[in-house]
Amino acid sequence: MKKICVIGVGYVGLVNGAGISDFGHKVICADIDKKKIENIKKGDLPIFEPGLKELIDRNVKSNRLLFSSDIGETIKKSDIVFIAVGTPEGDSGKADLSHVYDVALKIAKNLNNYKIICTKSTVPIGTGKEIKGIINNNKSNSIKFDYVSNPEFLREGSAVKDFLWPDRVVIGCDSNKVFKSMIEVYQPLFRNKKPIIQTEISTAEMVKYASNAFLALKISYINEIANLSEVLGCDVKMVADLIGQDGRISPKFLHPGPGYGGSCFPKDTKALVNLAKQANVPIKTITAAIDANIYQKKRMFMKLKTLLKEKIKGKTISILGLSFKPNTSDIRESSAIDIISSILKAGGHVRAFDPIANNSMKKIFPNIEYFSNWEKTVSNSDCAVIMTEWNEFRSLDLIELKDRLKTPILFDTRNIFDQRKLLELGFSFDTVGRKKNIKY
Numbered sequence: 235m236k237k238i239c240v241i242g243v244g245y246v247g248l249v250n251g252a253g254i255s256d257f258g259h260k261v262i263c264a265d266i267d268k269k270k271i272e273n274i275k276k277g278d279l280p281i282f283e284p285g286l287k288e289l290i291d292r293n294v295k296s297n298r299l300l301f302s303s304d305i306g307e308t309i310k311k312s313d314i315v316f317i318a319v320g321t322p323e324g325d326s327g328k329a330d331l332s333h334v335y336d337v338a339l340k341i342a343k344n345l346n347n348y349k350i351i352c353t354k355s356t357v358p359i360g361t362g363k364e365i366k367g368i369i370n371n372n373k374s375n376s377i378k379f380d381y382v383s384n385p386e387f388l389r390e391g392s393a394v395k396d397f398l399w400p401d402r403v404v405i406g407c408d409s410n411k412v413f414k415s416m417i418e419v420y421q422p423l424f425r426n427k428k429p430i431i432q433t434e435i436s437t438a439e440m441v442k443y444a445s446n447a448f449l450a451l452k453i454s455y456i457n458e459i460a461n462l463s464e465v466l467g468c469d470v471k472m473v474a475d476l477i478g479q480d481g482r483i484s485p486k487f488l489h490p491g492p493g494y495g496g497s498c499f500p501k502d503t504k505a506l507v508n509l510a511k512q513a514n515v516p517i518k519t520i521t522a523a524i525d526a527n528i529y530q531k532k533r534m535f536m537k538l539k540t541l542l543k544e545k546i547k548g549k550t551i552s553i554l555g556l557s558f559k560p561n562t563s564d565i566r567e568s569s570a571i572d573i574i575s576s577i578l579k580a581g582g583h584v585r586a587f588d589p590i591a592n593n594s595m596k597k598i599f600p601n602i603e604y605f606s607n608w609e610k611t612v613s614n615s616d617c618a619v620i621m622t623e624w625n626e627f628r629s630l631d632l633i634e635l636k637d638r639l640k641t642p643i644l645f646d647t648r649n650i651f652d653q654r655k656l657l658e659l660g661f662s663f664d665t666v667g668r669k670k671n672i673k674y
């Protein structure tokens with residue numbers, strides 16, 4: 235059993251802290267936000283993440299998981315310190331590392347015995363060196379520490395599952411001794427034969443950016459193929475299925491849609507472009523992926539306008555799904571924001587519903603109407619738009635949807651409905667990259 239702390243209780247810190255305590259270690263999750271810590275202690279979590287509450291409750295009960303807002307004391311009590319604070323987008327797309335630097339300084343001031351300092355936050359290549367420098371320059375003793383880059387690959391909405399069953403664990407460090415200690419942290423995974431791989435620190439930092447940017451690129455690629463398929467009369471769903479059967483391509487992350495969102499892809503792609511610019515190395519593919527995503531978000535409104543015969547003014551449009559993906563209340567960079575804002579600018583009215591993200595969206599659009607279920611939302615609307623592929627929309631009763639709408643017009647930006655059924659029921663509809671007049 236190791237004594238571990240995780241600094242920062244965002245979704246990365248909270249899931250990691252709870253997950254590592256579940257592996258049998260003693261973990262303190264700490265944050266400077268006292269209110270947040272108090273709320274968590276009362277059982278009120280700052281994020282919605284399936285399975286997280288149960289994981290936290292179980293480990294709090296077993297006394298393996300504690301919460302604190304005293305960062306200094308927490309660091310002193312720990313042998314391994316995980317840095318899991320946010321690295322939001324800063325000026326010109328560069329990652330803002332101020333929170334990471336603050337934590338590094340606190341570590342330096344509270345270095346009371348040998349520790350492993352491990353960064354989970356997504357940080358630009360070279361940050362490890364900077365963190366080491368900050369600690370070395372600010373500690374007032376000769377106590378030693380080692381540094382590890384251990385990037386996370388958790389997806390919101392399935393973060394607990396991804397933590398407990400990862401594809402790989404990447405440990406960037408300078409010595410085998412440190413690597414062995416980190417293997418002990420992740421011991422249960424090792425026993426389950428999950429690969430735990432040692433790399434250099436800078437390589438581990440790059441793996442994170444390169445993974446996210448590649449996935450963003452894959453989505454932008456299939457979105458562009460979808461747009462071309464629309465014009466040329468092909469069905470992108472079938473194209474994606476069939477290219478995905480090539481083992482070199484794989485079917486994952488080939489779902490066309492309204493453009494990627496979230497707190498990671500938009501920020502990390504821009505940060506990678508920024509790094510490449512600084513290094514004076516062209517990275518045209520990622521720049522193109524970013525541009526394609528901006529266009530994809532705009533294109534959704536253009537398609538909606540076409541579906542409504544260019545008349546948005548005075549129309550009531552129901553938006554079903556507000557979060558950037560299902561199973562999360564996170565609306566950061568969600569395509570729903572772009573489409574709602576364009577509808578409002580064009581003089582349309584918006585009725586909105588998300589199973590859990592209504593409150594988050596209210597902070598951005600306080601004056602649109604929010605509902606507690608899809609049925610009430612679509613009633614008497616001129617059109618319904620699916621923006622997030624929540625399961626409850628997948629199984630929605632299309633006959634009832636048609637009855638409730640003023641006019642049976644549907645825009646399915648996530649391609650969740652059977653087009654034949656929509657045609658049979660007499661919907662006027664649009665999708666992303668699919669053929670409407672199916673003949674087979």
Ligand code: UGA
Pocket residue numbers: 356386387388389390391446449453486487488489490491492493494495496497498499558559
């Ligand atoms: C992403 C990565 O998938 C994680 O591996 C990584 O750890 C995380 O960022 C991070 O850096 O913290 P996340 O942003 O939670 O995870 O969500 P994803 O499932 O990757 O989806 C991102 C966006 O892409 C969503 O808007 C989703 O709707 C969209 N998407 C995804 C598509 O449009 N099509 C697809 O085929 C897949």
